[in-house]
Amino acid sequence: MSALLTVRDLAVAYNGVPAVQPTSLTVAAGGIVTVIGANGAGKSTLLNALMGILPAHGAVSIDGEPVQHLAVEGRFDRGIALVPEKRELFTTMSVEDNLRLGRFRLRAEGRVASAGALERIYGLFPRLAERRRQLAGTLSGGERQMLAMGRALMGRPRLLMLDEPSLGLAPLIVRDIFRIVVELRNAGVAVLLVEQNARAALKIADYGYVLENGAVVLEGPSAQLQADSRIVETYLGIS
Numbered sequence: 001m002s003a004l005l006t007v008r009d010l011a012v013a014y015n016g017v018p019a020v021q022p023t024s025l026t027v028a029a030g031g032i033v034t035v036i037g038a039n040g041a042g043k044s045t046l047l048n049a050l051m052g053i054l055p056a057h058g059a060v061s062i063d064g065e066p067v068q069h070l071a072v073e074g075r076f077d078r079g080i081a082l083v084p085e086k087r088e089l090f091t092t093m094s095v096e097d098n099l100r101l102g103r104f105r106l107r108a109e110g111r112v113a114s115a116g117a118l119e120r121i122y123g124l125f126p127r128l129a130e131r132r133r134q135l136a137g138t139l140s141g142g143e144r145q146m147l148a149m150g151r152a153l154m155g156r157p158r159l160l161m162l163d164e165p166s167l168g169l170a171p172l173i174v175r176d177i178f179r180i181v182v183e184l185r186n187a188g189v190a191v192l193l194v195e196q197n198a199r200a201a202l203k204i205a206d207y208g209y210v211l212e213n214g215a216v217v218l219e220g221p222s223a224q225l226q227a228d229s230r231i232v233e234t235y236l237g238i239s
């Protein structure tokens, strides 16, 4: 499969202190790739740099076209969307208004939101449809994650980047969210999934990278990582 996202030697530092060492990775069109790592490994920093929120060195391209010179809006227009770890919803606005904001930029450019855009998201997340008039601040943790994903999907991204979608959620809800991630992939959206929950992430990913202290220390097809003794001991527990 051809590469949708190609990252070469991406490096990020905070005030001169490296948080991500030169890192290279690839996400195939129609693939799920996971980056696993412990607290502070640099996972959020990596995604924020790919979205253009943080300045970084290195080359980033989408479908072979360089995007590292673009700000967040430009990268969004090329089809990259980020669901941040903190979800960042507008808590005093309704579910539906939060979703509509996901189309804001497209509408500003004259690409009018199709009437079906909301219904497509509600089809994917029926719980959001039932709660369309509820304030986002009153949603459960799982529903907030669904809303944050739905809002990102309103922009019809080609690459969806998810920052720890399982954080703070009960196992049953994590299963729901990850099932939807697989559905999205099956519908043609490539996914870059950053997770501390290595077990759940490797189960649905095609390929994985292990990040430690800002550097990739191991990578490979998920099945291979799941069987790797270093991964089992450090990230999956002895089972």
Ligand code: ATP
Pocket: 014, 019, 037, 038, 039, 040, 041, 042, 043, 044, 045, 046, 196
């Ligand atoms: P977590 O799962 O805890 O969010 P993470 O793998 O996402 O961890 P990052 O949040 O990317 O890790 O942090 C990587 C390193 O960069 C850490 O050492 C962290 O302390 C540092 N760091 C993160 N944000 C900043 C910042 N705004 N200023 C300075 N250092 C930062």
